[in-house]
Amino acid sequence: MDSRDNGVKGLGFGAGCDILGGHMENNSLCKAVQDIPPDAARRCWTLRADNHGHYHSRVRLSECPLYLELHWRLTVDDSVRRVGVFRLDLTGLLRDGYIRPEREHSGDDDVRLRIVRADDGNFYVQKNRHGARLLMSSHAS
Numbered sequence: 001m002d003s004r005d006n007g008v009k010g011l012g013f014g015a016g017c018d019i020l021g022g023h024m025e026n027n028s029l030c031k032a033v034q035d036i037p038p039d040a041a042r043r044c045w046t047l048r049a050d051n052h053g054h055y056h057s058r059v060r061l062s063e064c065p066l067y068l069e070l071h072w073r074l075t076v077d078d079s080v081r082r083v084g085v086f087r088l089d090l091t092g093l094l095r096d097g098y099i100r101p102e103r104e105h106s107g108d109d110d111v112r113l114r115i116v117r118a119d120d121g122n123f124y125v126q127k128n129r130h131g132a133r134l135l136m137s138s139h140a141s
Contacts, residue, residue, distance in 0.1 A: 028087075028089065029088070029089045029092045029093055029096065029098070029125075029134060030086055030089070030135075030136050031086065031087045032084050032085065032136075032137065033085050033086065033087050036067040036069070036085060037067075040067050041059075041060075041064075041065070041066045042067045042069065043057070043059070043066065043067070043068050043069070044068075044071070045057075045068060045069070045070055046071040046072065046073060046080055047072050047073075047115060047116075047123075048072075048073055048075060048076065049073075049074045049075065050074065053116060053118075054114060054116040054117070055114070055115050056114035057113060058102050058112055059090065059110070059111060060109050061090050061091060061094065061109040061110075062109050063090065064089060064090040064091050065087045065088060065089055065090070066087075066088045066090055066113075067088075068085070068086045068088055068113075069082075069084075070082075070136070070137070071083060072117060072123075083123055083136075083137050084136075086137070088113070090111060090113070093113075093125060093134070094111055097127065097131065097132055098126065098127055098131070098132065098133070098134045099111050099113050099114070099125065099127050100112050100127045100128070112127070113125070114126055114127060114128070115136070116133070118133070122135055123135075123137045124136060
């Protein structure tokens with residue numbers, strides 16, 4: 001079965017983030033990385049199963065590329081498991097419909113980034129419950 005049949009797309013490729021006239025090195029929308037550059041925009045999020053298995057927040061397109069350190073735990077009392085660190089091409093994610101512009105009363109370059117852990121145990125970028133999703137990582141051990 002083709003992954004497009006269920007709205008899931010694999011690690012895709014986008015046009016990249018415009019950074020002072022440049023682009024991300026390999027133009028990927030979401031890439032697992034080992035380290036975060038010292039001056040890079042970063043977030044550290046922990047998703048929980050007892051909190052709907054997702055996390056979302058407003059971020060700025062000007063933070064592209066955004067580095068996200070992702071963790072997971074079942075409940076607030078369980079131990080935290082590291083999923084990984086990901087370099088996100090916010091511009092490409094917006095263009096391809098994985099994230100959405102923030103609603104009125106926010107800045108022009110504000111977008112809503114949402115990460116979900118699906119029933120299959122994998123982590124995805126997905127703008128809403130019914131939208132296409134981009135695979136980030138398989139389930140944390």
